[in-house]
Amino acid sequence: MASTDIIHVSVVSAEEEIFDGDAEFVALPGESGELGIYPMHTPLITRIRPGAVRIKLPGQAEEELVFVAGGILEVQPDEVTVLAETAIRGRDLDEASANEARRQAEEAMRNRETKVDYAKAQSELAIAIAQLQAISRRQKRH
Amino acid sequence: MAGGKEIRDKIKSVESTRKITKAMEMVATSKMRKAQDRMRTARPYSRKIRNITGHLADANPEYSHPFMLNRQDPQRVGLVVITTDKGLCGAMNTNILRAVTHSMRDFDAAGIQSEVVAIGGRGLAFMNRIGARVVAQAVQLGDIPHLESMLGPIKVLLDAYLAGDTDAIYLCYTRFVNSMSQEAVIEQLVPLAPDKVRADRGTHSWDYLYEPDAQVVIDELLVRYVEALIYQAVAENIASEHSARRMAMKAASDNAGSVIDDLKLVYNKTRQAAITKELSEIVSGAAAV
Numbered sequence: 001m002a003s004t005d006i007i008h009v010s011v012v013s014a015e016e017e018i019f020d021g022d023a024e025f026v027a028l029p030g031e032s033g034e035l036g037i038y039p040m041h042t043p044l045i046t047r048i049r050p051g052a053v054r055i056k057l058p059g060q061a062e063e064e065l066v067f068v069a070g071g072i073l074e075v076q077p078d079e080v081t082v083l084a085e086t087a088i089r090g091r092d093l094d095e096a097s098a099n100e101a102r103r104q105a106e107e108a109m110r111n112r113e114t115k116v117d118y119a120k121a122q123s124e125l126a127i128a129i130a131q132l133q134a135i136s137r138r139q140k141r142h
Numbered sequence: 143m144a145g146g147k148e149i150r151d152k153i154k155s156v157e158s159t160r161k162i163t164k165a166m167e168m169v170a171t172s173k174m175r176k177a178q179d180r181m182r183t184a185r186p187y188s189r190k191i192r193n194i195t196g197h198l199a200d201a202n203p204e205y206s207h208p209f210m211l212n213r214q215d216p217q218r219v220g221l222v223v224i225t226t227d228k229g230l231c232g233a234m235n236t237n238i239l240r241a242v243t244h245s246m247r248d249f250d251a252a253g254i255q256s257e258v259v260a261i262g263g264r265g266l267a268f269m270n271r272i273g274a275r276v277v278a279q280a281v282q283l284g285d286i287p288h289l290e291s292m293l294g295p296i297k298v299l300l301d302a303y304l305a306g307d308t309d310a311i312y313l314c315y316t317r318f319v320n321s322m323s324q325e326a327v328i329e330q331l332v333p334l335a336p337d338k339v340r341a342d343r344g345t346h347s348w349d350y351l352y353e354p355d356a357q358v359v360i361d362e363l364l365v366r367y368v369e370a371l372i373y374q375a376v377a378e379n380i381a382s383e384h385s386a387r388r389m390a391m392k393a394a395s396d397n398a399g400s401v402i403d404d405l406k407l408v409y410n411k412t413r414q415a416a417i418t419k420e421l422s423e424i425v426s427g428a429a430a431v
Contacts, residue, residue, distance in 0.1 A: 012190065014289050014370040016183040031353070045194065046353035047362065072362060074194055074350075081190055083366065087290040097294030098301060101278040105298075114275045116250070121243045121272040128236040138397050 007039045009055055011066050011082040018084060019066050025056040026080050028073055035073070037080055044075040050088055146416075149409040153402055160398035166230070167391035173285055174321065174384035180286070181318065181377045188370040189342070191363055196341030198360055201349045205357060208304055209332050209364045210339065216309035218255040220277070220299045221245070222331065224315035224376055225265030226383045227282060232390035234316055234382060235264045238326040242314045245328055246274070257308065259295050261376060277302075285384075287376045289369060296369055303332055315375040316382040322389065324382040331371060334364075338371075 009026055011019040026037045029051030048071055055064040068084040199210075223242050225235045242265075249256045260266035260279045269276050278295035302308040311331045316324045352359045 010186070012187045014184060014187045014366070014373050015287075016180075017186055043348055043350045044353065045350045045359050047359075072359070072366070074190070083187060083190060083363075086288065087293075089293075094293065094297055098297035099294075101280075101294035101298050105276055105278050108270065108276065108279075112270070113273050115273050116246060117273050118243065118247055118250075121239075121268075124268070124271070125236060125240050125243065129233070129240075132233050132236065135393060135397065138400070139393060 004039055006058060006078075007037070007041075008079045009082075010080075011053060011068065011084055013068075013071075013084045013086045015086055018068075019053075019055065019064070021055070021064075022058060023055045023064075023080075024058050027054040028082070029053075030073070037075055040077050041075050041080075043077065044073070046073050047071070048073050048082065050085075053082060145412055146409065149405055149412065153405045153409070156398050156401050156405065160395050160402070163391045163394040163398060167388050167395060170384045170388035170391060174381060174388060177285065177377065177381035177384055178318070181374070181381055184370070184374050184377050188367060188374060191367040191370065192339060193341040195339045195360070195363055195367060198350075198356070198363070199339055200341075202356055202360070205360065207360055207364050209368065210334050212333050213309045216254055218257065218308050219249060220257050220259060220302065220308045220311040221328075222259045222261065222299065222311065222313050222315075222372060222375075223265040223269065224313070224379045225260075225262035225268075226379070227263040228383075229264065230390055231383050231386040232393075234324060234326075234386040235262075235268075238314055238316055239265060239268050241326045241328055243272070245312070245314075257302075259299055261292065261295070262379070283376065285380060287373065287380065289373050292372060292376065293369065296372055300332075300365065300368065313372065313375050315379045316386075318378050318381040318385060321385050324386055332368060334368075 005024060006022045007024075007026070009019065009021060009023045010017065024039075028035045028037070029049045031047045031049060035046070035048075048068070050068065050070045053066040053068055055066065057064055066082075068082060069086065069088045071082055071084040074081045074083070221242060223238070225238060229235070246256045255275075257275045257277045258269050260269050260276055261281075261283070263281045266276065266279050266281055278298040280292050280295050283291060299308065299311055303311060310333065312328050313331045314326075314328045317327045319325050
């Protein structure tokens with residue numbers, strides 16, 4: 001049964017767990033303003049802007065501050081999860097990094113034929129495999 | 143004595159090689175453990191998204207996202223090929239590149255074009271050499287991968303998928319089975335397989351409040367999910383890399399040891415033969431007197 005005065009809070013990013021613990025109250029920078037979440041809050045999914053997540057731990061006067069570069073918030077009656085970004089995102093920023101990646105690739109392909117030479121691939125892999133087999137043959141002899 | 147000094151020099155040289163391979167084995171062991179930890183800490187994020195997405199899919203059956211729809215008659219596919227930057231890791235890169243080349247040939251035979259996103263220097267160099275179409279790359283990611291450095295290349299592929307220029311994306315990497323075994327795998331990334339978007343437990347009866355609306359939320363979640371799946375494959379590949387390098391360096395140390403044993407045998411035989419020869423010369427000289 002969900003408790004009326006404690007919620008479990010976890011802040012996770014794709015790379016690691018940033019925070020995991022129980023809280024009395026959580027404040028987050030929502031897209032359209034600051035969000036305050038108490039236990040037994042209605043279920044919600046929304047985006048949050050880069051900023052500080054303030055977590056009021058039980059029995060502690062000071063709030064725990066966790067900085068996130070934006071992300072997605074999921075609220076259940078007894079659990080709050082912040083799916084945090086690992087870096088500041090934004091339509092223009094993401095578009096710029098994709099364009100940079102395309103540009104790099106185009107430059108690399110400029111002076112090159114892009115038709116796969118399977119014979120060349122085959123022979124290169126065969127050489128590598130032969131080298132590895134030579135090593136294991138040596139091991140088997142002893 | 144003929145060859146004695148040369149043999150001793152050779153023994154010393156192999157011994158110092160063995161010191162290096164032993165050191166590399168120890169470093170690889172420690173890096174492998176850290177990489178395994180990183181694999182573990184990356185999981186809660188994608189598990190959470192999978193559970194939310196599973197619930198969303200059940201609660202909103204009428205909304206289907208392009209990432210989840212299978213496409214008939216694919217014309218072009220994208221392959222995210224994950225390899226290492228550095229070598230000396232045994233057969234690891236060779237195995238995944240062999241599997242990928244095989245797949246590319248099969249696609250070619252079926253009239254399907256393939257494009258590559260290369261993550262890792264070895265795969266990039268190989269794909270460039272054989273003339274594959276490399277549409278984006280990410281190298282020098284280091285032992286601690288950062289999602290940020292992969293976002294550009296990932297977006298190139300996802301944009302192409304959403305625009306209909308690419309009909310499926312595959313993840314090609316080396317799975318970390320355990321500390322002694324790695325396995326080259328090619329998995330379909332998008333369209334997402336049903337078990338990849340299924341929630342762990344039975345879904346709850348209530349539905350969320352979505353801000354600003356369900357569609358925007360699902361869109362963002364699914365993009366984040368695909369990014370997280372790619373990140374996990376990269377993190378797993380790094381663990382496999384260190385495990386493979388550990389095994390390769392151990393084999394190299396063992397081989398060096400056996401070469402040293404052989405050389406010492408030859409050295410001793412040579413030395414004994416020389417002594418025997420000297421003795422017999424003395425004895426026959428004394429007999430003549």
